[in-house]
Amino acid sequence: xxxxxALAVLLLFVTAPVPAxxxxxxxxxxxxxxxxxxxxxxxxxxPVVLVEVIYNIxxxxxxxxxxxxxxxxxxxxxxxxxxxxxxxxxxxxxxxxGVVNGSTRFDYTNYFESVPSNGLERxxxxxxxxxxxxxxxxxxxxxxxxxxxxxxxxxxxNQPHGAFDWIEIWERANTNWHNAHDFYGKLNELEAATLExxxxxxxxxxxxxxxxxxxxxxxxxxDVNWLAEKYFGSIPRQxxxxxxxxxxxxxxxxxxxxxxxxxxxxxALAVAWHLPPRFTKDFFALSVLDPLLNSDDSARMYRKxxxxxxxxxxxxxxxxxxxxxxxxxxxxxxxxxxxYFNDKTADQVVAAIESVLDExxxxxxxxxxxxxxxxxxxxxxxxDLEGGGLPLFGRANxxxxxxxxxxxxxxxxTILGELDKVxxxxxxAAAAKWFVPNNRTSIDSRPAAKPSAGGGR
Amino acid sequence: MTRFACLAFVTVIAPSIAFAQTAxxxxxxxxxxxxAARVERTLPNGLRVIATRYATVPKVxxxxxxxxxxxxxxxxxxxxxxFVVDLAQEGTTTRPxxxxxxxxxxxxxxxxxxxxxxxxxxxxxGLNSTLPQMLALLAxxxxxxxxxxxxxDLLKARSAQQLQAQxxxxxxxxxxxxxxxxxxxxxxxRIGATPETLPAIDRASIVSYQQTYYRPNNAFLVVVGxxxxxxxxxxxxxxxxxxxxxxxxxxxxxxxPSLNGRTLVFVQRPNSVQSSISxxxxxxxxxxxxxxxxxxxxxxxxxxxxxxxxRNIREEKGYTYSPGSIFQSMQQGGLYRAxxxxxxxxxxxxxxxxxxxxxxxxxxxxxxxxxxxxKQYSRGLFVLQNATQTGFANTLNTVNTxxxxxxxxxxxQKQISQPSAEAVQTGAQMLLGSQNSVVxxxxxxxxxxxxxxxxxxxxxxxxxxxxxxxxx
Numbered sequence: 001x002x003x004x005x006a007l008a009v010l011l012l013f014v015t016a017p018v019p020a021x022x023x024x025x026x027x028x029x030x031x032x033x034x035x036x037x038x039x040x041x042x043x044x045x046x047p048v049v050l051v052e053v054i055y056n057i058x059x060x061x062x063x064x065x066x067x068x069x070x071x072x073x074x075x076x077x078x079x080x081x082x083x084x085x086x087x088x089x090x091x092x093x094x095x096x097x098g099v100v101n102g103s104t105r106f107d108y109t110n111y112f113e114s115v116p117s118n119g120l121e122r123x124x125x126x127x128x129x130x131x132x133x134x135x136x137x138x139x140x141x142x143x144x145x146x147x148x149x150x151x152x153x154x155x156x157x158n159q160p161h162g163a164f165d166w167i168e169i170w171e172r173a174n175t176n177w178h179n180a181h182d183f184y185g186k187l188n189e190l191e192a193a194t195l196e197x198x199x200x201x202x203x204x205x206x207x208x209x210x211x212x213x214x215x216x217x218x219x220x221x222x223d224v225n226w227l228a229e230k231y232f233g234s235i236p237r238q239x240x241x242x243x244x245x246x247x248x249x250x251x252x253x254x255x256x257x258x259x260x261x262x263x264x265x266x267x268a269l270a271v272a273w274h275l276p277p278r279f280t281k282d283f284f285a286l287s288v289l290d291p292l293l294n295s296d297d298s299a300r301m302y303r304k305x306x307x308x309x310x311x312x313x314x315x316x317x318x319x320x321x322x323x324x325x326x327x328x329x330x331x332x333x334x335x336x337x338x339x340y341f342n343d344k345t346a347d348q349v350v351a352a353i354e355s356v357l358d359e360x361x362x363x364x365x366x367x368x369x370x371x372x373x374x375x376x377x378x379x380x381x382x383x384d385l386e387g388g389g390l391p392l393f394g395r396a397n398x399x400x401x402x403x404x405x406x407x408x409x410x411x412x413x414t415i416l417g418e419l420d421k422v423x424x425x426x427x428x429a430a431a432a433k434w435f436v437p438n439n440r441t442s443i444d445s446r447p448a449a450k451p452s453a454g455g456g457r
Numbered sequence: 458m459t460r461f462a463c464l465a466f467v468t469v470i471a472p473s474i475a476f477a478q479t480a481x482x483x484x485x486x487x488x489x490x491x492x493a494a495r496v497e498r499t500l501p502n503g504l505r506v507i508a509t510r511y512a513t514v515p516k517v518x519x520x521x522x523x524x525x526x527x528x529x530x531x532x533x534x535x536x537x538x539x540f541v542v543d544l545a546q547e548g549t550t551t552r553p554x555x556x557x558x559x560x561x562x563x564x565x566x567x568x569x570x571x572x573x574x575x576x577x578x579x580x581x582x583g584l585n586s587t588l589p590q591m592l593a594l595l596a597x598x599x600x601x602x603x604x605x606x607x608x609x610d611l612l613k614a615r616s617a618q619q620l621q622a623q624x625x626x627x628x629x630x631x632x633x634x635x636x637x638x639x640x641x642x643x644x645x646x647r648i649g650a651t652p653e654t655l656p657a658i659d660r661a662s663i664v665s666y667q668q669t670y671y672r673p674n675n676a677f678l679v680v681v682g683x684x685x686x687x688x689x690x691x692x693x694x695x696x697x698x699x700x701x702x703x704x705x706x707x708x709x710x711x712x713x714p715s716l717n718g719r720t721l722v723f724v725q726r727p728n729s730v731q732s733s734i735s736x737x738x739x740x741x742x743x744x745x746x747x748x749x750x751x752x753x754x755x756x757x758x759x760x761x762x763x764x765x766x767x768r769n770i771r772e773e774k775g776y777t778y779s780p781g782s783i784f785q786s787m788q789q790g791g792l793y794r795a796x797x798x799x800x801x802x803x804x805x806x807x808x809x810x811x812x813x814x815x816x817x818x819x820x821x822x823x824x825x826x827x828x829x830x831x832k833q834y835s836r837g838l839f840v841l842q843n844a845t846q847t848g849f850a851n852t853l854n855t856v857n858t859x860x861x862x863x864x865x866x867x868x869x870q871k872q873i874s875q876p877s878a879e880a881v882q883t884g885a886q887m888l889l890g891s892q893n894s895v896v897x898x899x900x901x902x903x904x905x906x907x908x909x910x911x912x913x914x915x916x917x918x919x920x921x922x923x924x925x926x927x928x929x
Contacts, residue, residue: 097837
């Protein structure tokens with residue numbers, strides 16, 4: 001119960017928030033001579049390990065004129081290296097009973113193997129081989145340009161509303177190219193990528209001193225230590241890449257856009273607000289407010305938009321559609337997507353959203369809500385520590401991000417303590433500062449053809 | 458430190474590691490996978506409770522599975538079971554909808570429900586210290602829902618809008634039309650309400666469904682988490698013991714239809730930049746002893762990332778990002794679907810390759826190495842799938858829904874390791890139909906029609922699943 005504020009404890013009898021049992025993640029942390037950071041979290045609850053290499057390069061910093069390149073490059077990392085042929089990385093992990101994948105995010109790119117723990121050494125060998133000696137042929141580049149183009153088609157170009165709520169909203173809300181470009185990629189720019197681009201990107205960003213190796217699960221730190229030295233120790237470091245200027249000037253007036261969609265049959269609205277920088281007082285305050293606004297169908301937005309005013313079929317929102325509050329370093333957006341009824345308008349939805357926010361700006365939240373939000377965050381954080389798609393993936397990724405961005409993976413055990421300190425006044429003040437019309441961008445996406453009658457109320 | 462210094466260091470301590478490690482390390486012996494022990498008891502009213510202590514994190518997952526789903530909906534009210542699941546969470550005799558949802562949030566829990574073909578499953582996951590409250594709430598939802606008229610009206614309006622939204626999704630439409638084509642009038646054709654059945658779903662039929670099927674003798678409760686089985690039983694007895702049992706109506710399922718030749722269903726979607734393709738057929742039911750041979754054939758064919766279909770149409774030809782191989786076994790038969798979303802101009806070429814790989818699987822046994830890898834992969838995947846509380850709860854849900862042997866978690870590894878190459882070829886012939894199969898394409902017919910020669914039986918539909926003339 002230590003995380004509850006005194007005020008909240010006084011109000012426990014109303015709807016008692018529940019104290020979460022303290023759960024401490026074991027963290028061992030060391031750095032190889034070539035600069036590779038290594039984090040180990042031993043957990044023997046199942047005979048599996050999660051091996052992850054996380055690189056300090058996300059799609060914000062891909063080359064101009066090469067939108068989508070950071071992600072295309074991620075695909076190239078599966079196309080072979082000095083001792084591993086194309087697709088062999090995948091087959092060698094499958095032979096060890098495991099699965100492998102990678103993902104490109106705003107501020108990092110990760111590669112991971114989820115394997116029964118007897119496959120640990122093989123996973124480390126494979127990750128080291130590609131970090132040392134990526135080897136891409138023109139045929140393999142062409143092949144993956146085709147595959148990624150199909151990925152953009154299936155996830156964006158052939159979907160109703162495209163990516164208006166998770167890519168276009170970034171392009172509209174931001175002004176700095178790094179934050180405001182199409183990070184999945186324009187097809188012609190994906191097509192334009194060359195082997196030279198691949199080699200340069202690899203040399204610049206895929207160096208041991210720009211990466212973190214994480215092993216979580218059924219493995220001892222001492223074993224990971226010598227295995228990391230054995231496989232990664234002699235990979236040469238590279239000059240540290242110059243950090244890009246990601247700063248985003250403050251927004252001073254509301255922005256709203258409309259788009260017409262040939263594939264959609266119902267309307268939808270995307271809304272975004274710029275967020276305070278990571279780990280500031282306002283950031284933690286809004287992290288606590290987030291579940292009260294948008295976690296589930298008990299949250300204020302759902303209650304207003306779907307239940308109360310019956311404007312929308314569904315409403316969802318949060319910090320980061322591609323991750324969480326914890327895994328972004330550069331400027332962030334709080335985004336919402338509201339699929340509203342055919343006979344309603346975007347203006348009505350925006351007005352309803354503003355009325356929800358206005359209530360928080362004026363009156364804040366209740367002490368009970370504050371305590372419950374903290375309980376919910378703690379509970380879902382435990383899900384990340386256990387799973388996150390693959391066993392221990394969420395844990396490994398958090399450890400990797402905290403090592404990469406903060407040189408402090410043990411933050412995984414203290415970060416919720418920062419949320420516990422958040423007070424009612426801080427939530428109200430942060431909402432009044434950030435969730436305001438002048439900081440808002442919206443896109444109304446409507447079917448090109450008029451939707452048929454019915455369905456609305 | 459420079460690379461030089463690094464080399465100097467390793468030269469002294471351990472010369473071998475001065476060089477890049479080029480030799481592939483062998484995979485060590487598999488570590489034993491011992492699934493957590495289950496304790497099972499049946500309450501006097503017939504509710505089976507299966508409890509497992511699994512202490513990965515201080516949380517717990519509870520699944521209450523009603524052994525009736527979409528398949529028992531009256532045909533004209535298809536989708537009813539999902540309405541019952543959704544509306545049951547919108548208010549009980551003691552908890553109005555908003556209060557119910559706030560209580561779930563206050564506990565730090567998540568509540569959800571899903572109606573499949575054979576079962577309706579409610580899941581609640583939260584902190585281990587709240588299990589008694591979680592089960593009390595779960596019991597309230599299945600035992601005492603009031604199905605308020607206002608909540609029903611809201612849900613219906615949202616569903617009507619959602620059906621329109623779903624008709625814009627090529628993957629949703631493909632799944633719906635595939636099942637409709639394969640199963641015809643058999644209830645397994647359903648995945649939810651349709652524009653035709655939605656108006657017929659009324660509050661009275663929801664009440665009647667819940668009264669008929671939401672019975673302890675037609676349900677089981679699986680609880681997996683960091684909590685002692687005794688505490689689970691105590692909480693379960695408290696929450697469920699007053700639930701009244703009742704005899705269920707006799708089930709008289711229609712026989713499954715059979716496939717005759719290749720059928721092509723084309724769903725016209727103007728402006729589509731890809732063709733969303735399914736190719737598939739019937740498969741045996743889940744408790745068929747040959748299931749393991751089909752499972753291995755599925756991994757070799759297309760389910761694994763390194764599989765024949767993915768190598769061919771993704772890694773060699775670059776036709777698609779997302780080839781998939783979906784094998785769903787149910788209580789009465791099952792289905793298989795190979796799926797891929799491909800750019801318009803390779804629609805025909807993709808179909809050709811899918812059938813090429815299907816025929817290759819049917820006409821020859823897998824090589825020893827390929828089969829050995831598939832077995833090893835399947836064993837490992839099973840360990841990974843059961844390494845979380847909810848993952849293990851899902852396995853127990855499968856065991857109990859399909860009446861698999863109770864020691865399925867213990868025997869899976871051995872069973873999947875046994876089939877011979879010939880048995881897997883036979884499995885492939887059951888998994889993958891060639892001459893008798895269904896093809897569904899959701900796309901822009903005007904852009905791809907020239908690529909579709911060779912199909913004599915072609916039917917056209919719109920995005921709502923209604924028959925149309927050949928698009929011009």
